[in-house]
Amino acid sequence: MKQDNAGISGRFTIIAISLSLAIGIFMSLMLLGTVSAKSGSDATSQLAFSTIMAKLTANQVLENPRSSATQAKVTTAPTGSATVKVPLLFEFTLSVTGASVASVPVTVLDTPLGELGAYQLKVSYNPAVIRATSVLGGASPFDGITAFNVTSPVTGTEVVEWNHFQGGSVTVPASIDVANIVFTAVGAAGECSTLDLTIVELVDNSAVSIPSVAEDGQVCLLEAFANAETSLIGTQDGDDAALPTGVKATIDQIKDAGSGDPLPGRLIGSYKAALTFPASLAEATDCRLKSPIDQSPTNCSISAGLVQLQATAGVTGSGVTAPIDPLAFVALRLIGANNSFTTVNLNFTEIKDDLGNLMPQISPPDTRTFLRGDALADGGISIGDALFIGQHLVAARPVGEGPGEVNPVNAGSVKHDSPNDFISLADAILIAQFLVGNVDELFQ
Numbered sequence: 001m002k003q004d005n006a007g008i009s010g011r012f013t014i015i016a017i018s019l020s021l022a023i024g025i026f027m028s029l030m031l032l033g034t035v036s037a038k039s040g041s042d043a044t045s046q047l048a049f050s051t052i053m054a055k056l057t058a059n060q061v062l063e064n065p066r067s068s069a070t071q072a073k074v075t076t077a078p079t080g081s082a083t084v085k086v087p088l089l090f091e092f093t094l095s096v097t098g099a100s101v102a103s104v105p106v107t108v109l110d111t112p113l114g115e116l117g118a119y120q121l122k123v124s125y126n127p128a129v130i131r132a133t134s135v136l137g138g139a140s141p142f143d144g145i146t147a148f149n150v151t152s153p154v155t156g157t158e159v160v161e162w163n164h165f166q167g168g169s170v171t172v173p174a175s176i177d178v179a180n181i182v183f184t185a186v187g188a189a190g191e192c193s194t195l196d197l198t199i200v201e202l203v204d205n206s207a208v209s210i211p212s213v214a215e216d217g218q219v220c221l222l223e224a225f226a227n228a229e230t231s232l233i234g235t236q237d238g239d240d241a242a243l244p245t246g247v248k249a250t251i252d253q254i255k256d257a258g259s260g261d262p263l264p265g266r267l268i269g270s271y272k273a274a275l276t277f278p279a280s281l282a283e284a285t286d287c288r289l290k291s292p293i294d295q296s297p298t299n300c301s302i303s304a305g306l307v308q309l310q311a312t313a314g315v316t317g318s319g320v321t322a323p324i325d326p327l328a329f330v331a332l333r334l335i336g337a338n339n340s341f342t343t344v345n346l347n348f349t350e351i352k353d354d355l356g357n358l359m360p361q362i363s364p365p366d367t368r369t370f371l372r373g374d375a376l377a378d379g380g381i382s383i384g385d386a387l388f389i390g391q392h393l394v395a396a397r398p399v400g401e402g403p404g405e406v407n408p409v410n411a412g413s414v415k416h417d418s419p420n421d422f423i424s425l426a427d428a429i430l431i432a433q434f435l436v437g438n439v440d441e442l443f444q
């Protein structure tokens, strides 16, 4: 360009020469800077240039879409760009016994030409939720780490930083786990910590920096998987002066699903259940949800052979610990003959903790079998059944399901009362009348 303009006026030539010199100097600086950056020189004069390069890299990062494989393929940079990531959401299930420990993988994707010579990474997190205790290797040739350190540069934040280099020049696959950060849970279930990943260095087999993008993630602490031990029990409703007879549902204990260990602190937030029985042999006459799990949305509806139960402990995030006895009471009347065994089932279709985690019922359904008139629950009708009722009425014999106790449903259902059945002398008298043939097996 300078030669082409040599024949034109001297004034213009001077301008042209000046312009060329300026461009030349700028290009030289660019070249020097590139080489210096790659060689890792520490010259102070290159700091400004490094800043420019950093900005360029940052721009490349912005143009390189995160977490989109389809769009990533559009990248036209001849050298390509690698991605280093931690899981977008790592669910950390808390253990019941001992420390809760989990390994979170760190993955490098799409290194140009499969070259990954060495790296140094750091991840910051919330130490009130998780603490890094070590960093383990990933896949070969990055199946170990060289050095790691945990620091707390800012209050409320902890940083684990580590590095590793491979011994040779082995190429790596398009996706390789280069490390596993071992975290111990210190927070409570439901708490989360971001995993803020920073790529300190990522170099190829010639120690040349690889353009790269970091993808952050998150760790959330989850309650241990739990099951609910529940029961269905024949009883009288202690909240009613008339003491109607029926069955109660209870949640007795929450247990770790794996170990079976009790989880006494686990909160129960809500439940849904169904009580079922043959409509020809029994009917429900009342349904009552019991405090403290009696809040909306509720259901305590009665239909033929079915009572639906549903309630919550209150607002989302609240709950109560087991045992919950009673959860609900259903006044139950036997309507069949005194030779027809009546089986009642309680199925919890849903039990949730305060965080909404499901806690399935252990060995559903809970079952009880009743026989109308069999007050002492020995499987048949005899004068002993009338005796038991008589003794109960003078407070000499308790109501219950144990030996020597008066079965409330079997006893109360002999003579039907209104609106709900209860145990009275009329029940005992009807049994006696049946035994001498005054009434039939339906006590009519």
Ligand SMILES: [Ca+2]
Binding pocket: 373, 374, 375, 376, 377, 378, 379, 380, 381, 382, 384, 385
């Ligand atoms: Ca009996």
Ligand SMILES: [Ca+2]
Binding pocket: 411, 412, 413, 414, 415, 416, 417, 421, 422, 423, 424, 427
């Ligand atoms: Ca009765």
